[in-house]
Each structure stands twice: as C-alpha cells, then as structure tokens.
Amino acid sequence: xxxxxxxxxxxxKYIGKKDYLSIKKVLNxxxxxxxxxxxxxxxxxxxxxxxxxxxxxxxxMPVIPKEESKEKSNKEITPITxxxxxxxxxxxxxxxxxDRFIIGxxxxxxxxxxxxxxxxxxxxxxxxxxxxxFASEYRILKNAIEEAYQxxxxxxxxxxxxxxxxxxxxxxxxxxxxxxxxICGEETALLNSLEGKRGEPRIKPPYPAKFGAFGKSTCxxxxxxxxxxxxxxxxxxxxxxxxxxxKSGGTRxxxxxxxxxxxxxxxxxLSIKLKDLINHCGGVKDGKKLKAVIPGGGSAPILTxxxxxxxxLGVDYDSLAAAGTMAGSGGIxxxxxxxxxxEAASVLLKFYEHESCGQCSQCxxxxxxxxxxxxxxxxxxAEMKELDLIEHxxxxxxxxxxxxxxxxxxxxxxxxxxxxxxxxxEHIRIKCCPFKKQKEVSHVL
Amino acid sequence: MNENENKSKNExxxxxxxxxxxxxxxxxxxxRNIQEEHGYVSMKSMRELAESLSLPLMKIREVATFxxxxxxxxxxxxxxxxxxxxxxxxxxxxxxxxAGAHQLLHSLENKLSIKSGETTTDxxxxxxxxxxLAACGTAPAMQVNETYVENLTEEKxxxxxxxxREEMKTNGVATLDGCCISTTTGxxxx
Numbered sequence: 001x002x003x004x005x006x007x008x009x010x011x012x013k014y015i016g017k018k019d020y021l022s023i024k025k026v027l028n029x030x031x032x033x034x035x036x037x038x039x040x041x042x043x044x045x046x047x048x049x050x051x052x053x054x055x056x057x058x059x060x061m062p063v064i065p066k067e068e069s070k071e072k073s074n075k076e077i078t079p080i081t082x083x084x085x086x087x088x089x090x091x092x093x094x095x096x097x098x099d100r101f102i103i104g105x106x107x108x109x110x111x112x113x114x115x116x117x118x119x120x121x122x123x124x125x126x127x128x129x130x131x132x133x134f135a136s137e138y139r140i141l142k143n144a145i146e147e148a149y150q151x152x153x154x155x156x157x158x159x160x161x162x163x164x165x166x167x168x169x170x171x172x173x174x175x176x177x178x179x180x181x182x183i184c185g186e187e188t189a190l191l192n193s194l195e196g197k198r199g200e201p202r203i204k205p206p207y208p209a210k211f212g213a214f215g216k217s218t219c220x221x222x223x224x225x226x227x228x229x230x231x232x233x234x235x236x237x238x239x240x241x242x243x244x245x246x247k248s249g250g251t252r253x254x255x256x257x258x259x260x261x262x263x264x265x266x267x268x269x270l271s272i273k274l275k276d277l278i279n280h281c282g283g284v285k286d287g288k289k290l291k292a293v294i295p296g297g298g299s300a301p302i303l304t305x306x307x308x309x310x311x312x313l314g315v316d317y318d319s320l321a322a323a324g325t326m327a328g329s330g331g332i333x334x335x336x337x338x339x340x341x342x343e344a345a346s347v348l349l350k351f352y353e354h355e356s357c358g359q360c361s362q363c364x365x366x367x368x369x370x371x372x373x374x375x376x377x378x379x380x381x382a383e384m385k386e387l388d389l390i391e392h393x394x395x396x397x398x399x400x401x402x403x404x405x406x407x408x409x410x411x412x413x414x415x416x417x418x419x420x421x422x423x424x425x426e427h428i429r430i431k432c433c434p435f436k437k438q439k440e441v442s443h444v445l
Numbered sequence: 446m447n448e449n450e451n452k453s454k455n456e457x458x459x460x461x462x463x464x465x466x467x468x469x470x471x472x473x474x475x476x477r478n479i480q481e482e483h484g485y486v487s488m489k490s491m492r493e494l495a496e497s498l499s500l501p502l503m504k505i506r507e508v509a510t511f512x513x514x515x516x517x518x519x520x521x522x523x524x525x526x527x528x529x530x531x532x533x534x535x536x537x538x539x540x541x542x543x544a545g546a547h548q549l550l551h552s553l554e555n556k557l558s559i560k561s562g563e564t565t566t567d568x569x570x571x572x573x574x575x576x577x578l579a580a581c582g583t584a585p586a587m588q589v590n591e592t593y594v595e596n597l598t599e600e601k602x603x604x605x606x607x608x609x610r611e612e613m614k615t616n617g618v619a620t621l622d623g624c625c626i627s628t629t630t631g632x633x634x635x
Contacts, residue, residue: 082461094538097579125459132477132514133578135591174459179473179512182576196469196504198511214466257540257581264582298539298577331581333539347542351576357511 020108020153022230023115024162027169035120039229041237043249047098048088048185048222049297049328050404051248051317054229060209061121062217083217085123087114087226088190089130092182094298094351095331098253099223101265103130103137106227107144111154111173113226116233118171121219125172129190132178145173182355186403187220189357200359201403224253224330244270248316252330258294259285259336270316274308277315278334288336292419295320296328298348299408301415302341325415340435341423345416346374352409360401366393367409374413377424380431387417387424468498472508476515484527485516528571529564531609531619534588537574540581549585550574552599556606569613570606592621 026035040055064081087110091099102110114126130138148154152161157168181199183189188202191213212218228250232240241249248270254277257263261282268277274295284290290305295315303313303325313319317327335344353371358364373390376382394414397406417424426434462470475498479490486509495502509515516528535553537546550572554560557570564571580586583595594605609619 091579092577094577095540095581096577097581100579125461131579132512133588136593172459177474177477179477179514181512193473194470195466196472196508198507214462255581257584258543263584294539333543333581335543339543344539344542347537347539351538354576 020112020115020159022233023112023119023153024159026116026119026233027159027163027167028165032120032122035116035233038237039120039232041241042232043241043244043247044225044228044232045248045317046222047224047228047252047330049093049299049326051327054221054225057209057219057221058117058121060207061219062210064122081122082125083121083123084213084219085114085118085121085126086187086190086194086213086218086220087126087128087223088185088187088220089128089134089223090178090185090190091131091134091223091329092185093329093331094348095255095257095294095333096297096329097255097257098265098330100134100137101253101255102223102227103134103141107141108148109227109230110141110223111144111148113229114173115153115158115171116229117219117221117226119169123219124170125174127174127176127194127213129176129178129184129194132180138175138177142175145175148173181357182351183357183403183405186405189403190220191218198357200357201405203402245314245316245318247318248327252315254315255329255331256281256334257331258333259288259290259339260332260334261285268315270314272315274303274313274315274332277332284334284336288338290334291337291339292335292341294331294333294335294412296326297331298333298351299326299411300328301325301411302335302345302419304419307419326411338435340378340433341416341420342374342378342427343433343435345412346371346378348412349374349409352405356405356409360406362397362400363406363409366397366406369393370409370413377427378433380427380433382428384425384428387421387428390414390417468500469504471498472500472505473512476505476509476512480515487517491517527564528573529568530613531569532571532573532590534573534575534578535561536576536578536580536584536586536588538577540577541585544584546585546597549597549599549602553602553606556603569610589621 036055036058039058044054045051046054046057061083089099089103091097118126128141130141145154152158154171154173156170158171160168176194178184178193181193183201184193184199186201187208188204189199191208192202193199194213208218208220210217244250251267251269254266254268256266260278261284266281274293292305293303293308294300295303301324303323307313307323311323313323315327320327349367349371353367356363356367370390370393373382373386377386390413394410398410400406475494476486479486479494483490491505491509492502495505509517533553535546535550537550550561553572557565557572559565559572561572561574575588578586578588578593580593580595585597586593586595587597612619
C-alpha cells in the first residue's frame with residue numbers, strides 16, 4: 001500500500017473501487033459547467049509536468065452549438081459535436097512511477113475520473129494511451145474497463161439505474177498501447193501516435209482543444225490529474241484547495257527514488273517544504289550527506305542541497321519555478337555526496353539522445369552533441385573550452401523547437417554545469433573521474 | 446461469457462472513425478501483434494499489413510522504424526535480428542544507475558558471455574539496455590519479456606538466469622510470473 005503523508009490522504013483514501021460515488025453525485029446534482037467551476041476552484045493543476053490549471057483546460061473546449069446539444073439528448077452524436085477525452089498514461093519521465101502505481105492499484109479511480117471529465121467537457125469517446133512497457137498494468141486496466149462495462153458504468157446511458165433525473169450520458173472508453181517512445185508523453189505526439197502515425201509533436205496552434213485526435217476537439221489529461229477529480233468532488237473543491245498553496249491546490253503523489261532511505265510513492269499536500277518531505281521519507285539513505293536533488297523528474301534542473309536549505313523551498317509549482325527548476329512530474333531523485341554529478345548528467349543525456357524524435361535539427365543534433373560532450377568530460381578526455389561549447393549548444397536548443405523536449409535536455413545539462421562547475425573542471429584537469437579514482441584507491445587499500 | 450467477449454470486442458472499436466482513420470489507427474496494434482509473435486517485424490509482414498489495411502507500405506515502414514518496440518531490418522526480408530526467448534531489458538537510467546545498474550549489467554553480460562544488444566548462440570537470452578521503466582522506487586529493475594523484475598541484486602540475477610535456463614532446456618518455457626517480487630506494484634512497498 002501507499003505510504004501515508006503527514007495529513008489525511010485525499011487521493012489515495014478515495015479508492016473509488018466500484019462505488020463510483022462521485023460520478024453518481026455529478027450526474028444527479030451537477031451540470032457540466034458546475035463541474036468545471038469546481039475543478040477551477042480546487043486549483044488542480046496538471047500532474048503530468050506542465051502544471052497547466054485543469055479547470056481552464058476543460059473550459060477552453062469549444063462550446064457545443066445550442067441546437068446540437070438539444071438534439072444530443074436523444075439522437076446519435078454528430079461529427080460536429082464529437083470530441084475526445086484522452087488520458088496520458090505514457091509515463092516515461094526518469095524518476096517517475098506514480099501513474100503506474102495508480103493504474104496498478106486503483107484503476108477504477110481513473111475510470112471514474114475520466115467519466116467526470118468526459119461529462120464536464122461533453123466527450124462521447126475516451127482513450128487511455130498506456131505506455132507499451134506496462135504489460136501487467138494494461139491487463140489490470142483492461143479488466144477494470146470490462147468490469148465497468150458490465151456494470152453499465154461505461155457505454156450507453158451509464159448509471160441509468162442510479163439516476164433520479166432523466167439525464168442520459170454515454171461514454172465509451174478505449175485502451176491503446178504505445179510502442180516505446182518517450183516523446184509520446186508530449187500531448188500532440190501522443191495524438192499522432194494514437195492516430196497511427198510517428199510520434200512527432202505537432203506545431204501549436206492549433207491546440208488539441210480545437211484540432212486534436214482525428215481532427216476533433218480533444219482534451220488530454222494525465223492519469224493522476226484525472227484520478228484526483230473524484231476526490232475533489234467527494235470532499236469539496238474549497239477543502240481540497242486548502243491543502244495546497246494559493247496557486248497549486250490540493251495534494252500530489254510524489255515518486256521518491258535515488259539515495260532516499262524509503263523509496264516509493266507518497267501523497268503529500270502541496271504546501272509542504274521539500275526539506276520536510278525528504279525527512280518524512282526517511283532522509284538520505286544510510287545517513288549520508290545530501291548533495292543534490294532533481295525535484296521534478298529527469299528534465300527538471302538540478303538543485304543543490306544548500307539551495308534547498310537556504311531557500312526553504314516548497315514543492316508547489318510556483319516555488320520550484322521561482323528557484324529556476326520545475327515541479328514537473330513529481331519525481332524526486334536524491335543524489336548523495338558520493339554521486340558524481342558529471343556522470344549523473346551524462347546518464348540522463350544519453351537517455352535524451354536516444355529519445356529525441358528527430359523532427360527539429362536543434363534538438364536532434366544538440367541532444368547528440370551534449371551526450372557526447374558529457375561523456376567525454378566524464379572519461380577525462382575533454383578540454384576546458386568544451387564547457388563553453390556546451391553552453392553554446394544549450395542556448396541554441398532552448399526555446400527553439402516545436403515541443404518542450406529540447407528544454408528538457410537543456411535542464412540537466414545547463415544546471416549541472418552552472419551549479420557544479422568546479423566538479424566538471426576537476427574532471428578535465430585530472431583527466432579522469434575523481435569519484436572513480438577515489439573508489440579505485442580505496443579498493444586497493 | 447462468449448457474448449460478453451464479443452461485446453467488449455465490438456465496443457473496442459471507435460465507431461466514429463472513418464475507414465481510413467480506422468486503418469491507420471490499427472497500424473501500431475497490428476505491428477505489436479507481429480512483433481510479439483515473431484520477435485521482429487520483417488519487410489514481408491509489413492507488406493502484408495499494408496495490403497490488408499489498404500495503406501501505402503511507406504505508412505507502415507515509417508511507423509515501424511520510429512518506435513523502439515519494433516525490431517526491424519527493412520533492407521532484407523529474412524530478418525536476423527529476432528530477439529531470444531527471454532529478452533532481458535535492463536534499465537540503466539538515473540534511479541537504477543544510482544542503485545548500481547551498470548555493475549549489474551556488466552555481471553549479466555559476463556554471465557551470459559554476450560554484450561548488451563546481442564543474443565546468446567542458443568537463442569535463449571537477449572540483453573538490452575533500456576531507459577526508465579517507471580520502477581525507480583524498486584531500483585534496480587529490469588523487464589524480462591513483459592514481466593518486471595525489481596529490487597535486483599547480483600545474486601538474484603544469477604539465480605534467476607540459472608533457473609530460467611534450466612526451465613527452458615527442460616520445459617521449453619521459463620516461468621516468469623511468481624519468480625519475481627512484484628509485477629504490478631508501482632514501485633512501492635508497504
């Protein structure tokens with residue numbers, strides 16, 4: 001089971017097994033505009049990485065023309081009113097494993113969240129794009145969807161038995177498996193992949209709300225975002241919002257990994273400080289000293305231990321953005337004093353080199369060059385001027401491409417040099433990795 | 446039960462798609478089936494798929510070569526790149542690296558006398574280095590065919606390899622389920 005946070009857990013306590021309490025409440029008592037208003041009030045922000053306010057994302061879906069919406073109640077949906085809800089379950093950010101946890105443990109919670117979202121935005125069909133590697137999660141979700149169909153929780157006129165009103169709401173949910181591409185976590189790349197194309201991000205605008213899956217209006221949300229919605233309806237938007245900060249409401253699932261004493265998925269309120277969060281998870285492994293933290297998945301710029309101490313950083317989106325990094329996917333990776341930052345960055349950059357989709361030359365070439373340069377430094381083959389070359393490459397990549405991937409590559413590259421420059425210089429000066437050298441010496445002794 | 450199965454199969458089709466959209470939408474699932482069945486996607490099977498979906502071959506090829514899940518060698522019809530019976534995919538990304546995945550990969554390579562990316566001569570094992578499997582809380586982790594094996598230690602890997610080799614030699618298949626700590630938990634412990 002999940003490890004509990006300091007407060008009463010919100011998301012994980014509302015397991016949503018087969019009760020589907022929140023969707024029944026929504027269908028009986030609320031109209032779509034009320035649901036969107038509630039989600040806005042809750043200050044829920046996208047849990048996938050960008051942190052876009054969910055209520056706003058839902059409200060920018062084009063309004064269904066009045067005559068169409070009247071007809072909708074008893075007639076088949078028309079191509080004009082057809083719109084999609086897509087759940088992004090292509091979790092691939094290094095250091096993030098909360099979506100896999102939700103799907104594996106609470107698949108019905110996700111289905112219920114999708115039902116509420118679909119009702120709010122008027123979607124008739126939904127897709128869950130699940131990462132290709134998640135085989136057992138796929139089976140769990142497939143079973144859960146079949147169960148939901150059997151109970152009439154999905155399909156035509158769902159929950160008709162439980163409704164006092166003569167409202168009818170239909171929603172079909174399909175599962176779609178990816179085939180191993182990190183970039184498909186980017187929403188427009190995911191849409192292309194869903195349509196059966198190469199997973200290359202699209203130029204925006206048009207945004208998916210206007211031109212999404214199969215050319216229809218589409219809303220794409222992360223697994224955790226959707227799974228949080230039933231809990232918001234259940235406990236009330238204002239109460240949920242209070243757990244967080246002014247602009248980032250509620251609680252969030254954090255994936256703790258690396259040199260942490262008790263790794264795992266934890267639910268914490270967004271008002272908690274990063275330092276306290278680490279302490280609640282048992283602190284640094286084996287009582288070692290903390291060196292650095294990657295606070296929001298592999299793409300997030302690195303933070304030094306001193307920064308976390310002196311700035312007394314929070315874990316909400318705005319505090320981390322103000323500190324020059326990002327809350328990202330909530331994957332917190334701890335690096336202790338024995339970690340070589342150059343090698344850590346090199347490991348991450350090798351990953352990005354492999355995953356660049358190759359559409360934009362800045363990113364395709366830049367990610368390759370950065371990976372090679374970092375590898376050279378780690379091996380002790382680089383010269384001092386290459387550090388400036390890295391900065392030069394980074395400035396040619398950042399904000400120059402179709403999607404945010406290039407900035408995700410620049411994140412660890414630039415921040416590691418900026419904050420640990422002396423370590424890079426030492427590698428170059430002594431022509432090898434000081435950490436490996438140390439290990440060899442202690443091994444011989 | 447049969448009725449239900451049929452029902453869920455029908456429901457799985459999005460009836461709002463036109464023929465062309467539906468056919469393109471089916472490319473990746475069909476390629477997945479081919480990959481799972483044969484261990485690779487040959488040019489011949491791509492041609493057949495293009496024909497059955499009434500799509501140009503180019504559409505199939507561009508998709509098959511984009512995604513890492515598909516082993517393609519589009520220059521030849523007789524593909525030699527098929528993976529072995531057990532495809533061991535070791536994660537070497539940041540969290541697993543911090544937990545010592547590189548050393549584990551090295552000892553695994555020594556144990557099987559092959560390098561990462563190669564297949565043993567008896568065609569039983571293939572080793573690949575892969576990126577984050579979303580099992581960072583139970584690092585180091587690897588995926589063997591479709592099963593996750595987590596909280597790896599050198600001892601555990603060596604034992605499993607011996608066990609699987611033995612099983613494959615006697616029964617022809619290795620039992621992956623149950624031998625591993627977890628296949629479903631999202632990297633959590635209680």
